[in-house]
Amino acid sequence: MIRLLVALALVLGLTGAAEPRTTLPDVEDEVMCVECGTALNVSSAPVADQEREFIRSRIAEGMTKEQVKAALVAEYGSDVLAVPDGDGFGVTNWLVPVLVAVLGLGGVLVLYRRWRGGPESRTGAAAGPELDPGESRRLDAELAAFDR
Amino acid sequence: MSLAAAALVALLTYGVVSNGPDTSLEERLARGERVEAPVRDLPRLGEEGTGSLAELRGQVVVLNVWASWCPPCLEEMPLLQRTHEEIEPRDALVLGIDTQDASEDALDFLDEQGISFPSLRDIDREYGREFGVAGYPETFLIDRKGRIAQMRRGPVTEEWLDEHLPPLLEERA
Numbered sequence: 001m002i003r004l005l006v007a008l009a010l011v012l013g014l015t016g017a018a019e020p021r022t023t024l025p026d027v028e029d030e031v032m033c034v035e036c037g038t039a040l041n042v043s044s045a046p047v048a049d050q051e052r053e054f055i056r057s058r059i060a061e062g063m064t065k066e067q068v069k070a071a072l073v074a075e076y077g078s079d080v081l082a083v084p085d086g087d088g089f090g091v092t093n094w095l096v097p098v099l100v101a102v103l104g105l106g107g108v109l110v111l112y113r114r115w116r117g118g119p120e121s122r123t124g125a126a127a128g129p130e131l132d133p134g135e136s137r138r139l140d141a142e143l144a145a146f147d148r
Numbered sequence: 149m150s151l152a153a154a155a156l157v158a159l160l161t162y163g164v165v166s167n168g169p170d171t172s173l174e175e176r177l178a179r180g181e182r183v184e185a186p187v188r189d190l191p192r193l194g195e196e197g198t199g200s201l202a203e204l205r206g207q208v209v210v211l212n213v214w215a216s217w218c219p220p221c222l223e224e225m226p227l228l229q230r231t232h233e234e235i236e237p238r239d240a241l242v243l244g245i246d247t248q249d250a251s252e253d254a255l256d257f258l259d260e261q262g263i264s265f266p267s268l269r270d271i272d273r274e275y276g277r278e279f280g281v282a283g284y285p286e287t288f289l290i291d292r293k294g295r296i297a298q299m300r301r302g303p304v305t306e307e308w309l310d311e312h313l314p315p316l317l318e319e320r321a
Contacts, residue, residue, distance in 0.1 A: 034248045034273075035217075046217040047248070054250050076248045077272025 022065040027055050030069065030083060034076050051076070173280050173299065182295035185211075185288065186278035190268035193246050194255050199268050201243075201294060206321040208240035209290040210313070212304075213276050214267075215249045216257035218284040224303040225261045231309055232265040238317050239292075245270050247284065289313065292321040 025041065033043035033051065040048055054075065058068045072080045131139065176183055189198040201209065212228055214221040232242035244267030246254045251269065258267070270276050279288060282301070289298040289312055298312045 046219065047215065050217045050250055050253055054253075075250050075271065077274075079248075079272060 019062060020059050021062060022059055022068060024052065024055055024059065027059075027065055027068050028052065030065075030081070031055075031072060032080055032082050034080050039082060051080070171280075173296065177296065177299060182291060182293075182297050185290050185294055185296045186275065187294070188275045188278070190245070190270055190275060193244070193251060193267040193269050194258075199266070201290060204241070204243070204290075205294050206239065206292050208235065208238075208292055208313070208316045208319075210235070210240070210242040210309075211245060211288040211290055212242060213245045213247055213270075213279070213281050213284060213286045213288075215247050215284050216253045217249065220303045221285045222257075222261070224285060225263060227304060227306060227309070229261070229263050229265065231313070235313070235317065240317055241265060243268070245275065247276055247281075248273050289316060291316050292319055 028041040029039060031040045031051065032038065033040050033045050033048040035047045036043050036045045040051055051072070054072065055068055058071050063071065069081065173183060185201055187200050187202045189200045191197075192199050201211070210228070210231060212224075214225075228242050228244075235241065242265040244263075244265060246267045247270045249269070254267070254269075273281075276286075279286070279296075279299075285303055287300045287304045288296050291297045297316055300308055
């Protein structure tokens with residue numbers, strides 16, 4: 001029995017069978033077709049087929065997802081990644097959309113406030129000229145008579 | 149508000165225009181100009197080290213942009229190989245630029261086709277962009293002074309090579 005187990009271990013060692021550490025779908029949706037610019041998992045272009053075959057062979061070698069992606073970048077350039085790098089010029093891929101969204105929201109808020117008339121209309125501060133004391137007393141008297 | 153709208157329109161216009169093929173090189177060549185070819189060090193396909201057009205100054209170069217996953221590239225390979233064999237004695241060569249291609253597949257492709265002309269690897273397609281490459285294959289005829297004399301989008305033909313290559317081969321460095 002022990003001999004059998006040792007023999008089995010030797011055979012497995014000799015064949016060098018690598019345990020898969022990721023899958024094609026797991027990598028495919030984070031990678032682009034470099035020619036058509038779409039996600040790899042929705043592309044049927046010839047280069048997409050080549051990329052998938054490349055991924056399968058690297059998975060068969062036992063690479064992790066990150067290792068497979070690094071190998072793809074070495075072969076096809078950084079454009080192959082669906083998610084841009086977070087360093088150097090790649091930062092702008094994240095920064096610009098955020099800035100545009102913030103500016104856009106700011107613009108909407110400014111327009112909304114102008115449409116609503118701004119803070120002055122709430123306090124009535126720009127309602128018109130002030131009454132003199134005589135007119136003010138006459139107004140109070142008429143309002144008091146109205147209340148009776 | 150009007151400034152923001154104008155900026156948005158300008159940005160959209162730029163986006164539309166910049167995504168179209170670059171025809172400025174074609175226009176200049178059509179006027180008979182010769183344009184200095186971009187030069188960049190690129191990794192050699194199937195070999196150690198790098199290479200560039202700068203090393204080939206003094207030679208006529210048929211610079212062919214290809215990829216192993218590109219069916220029209222396969223069509224023109226036999227003609228390019230014959231051309232390479234014919235012009236080599238005249239201080240000229242075909243130089244492939246293998247673009248966004250798995251190197252193993254590219255080497256298998258060349259082996260199957262019996263290709264002996266050298267290729268460099270344009271991994272991220274940036275070198276091709278300097279030429280205004282919009283698809284594959286594309287071919288540029290580089291004169292002995294390192295200037296683009298002719299270009300062709302799509303597979304080359306024997307007629308096109310017969311028309312444009314001999315005059316360049318006659319020129320001195």
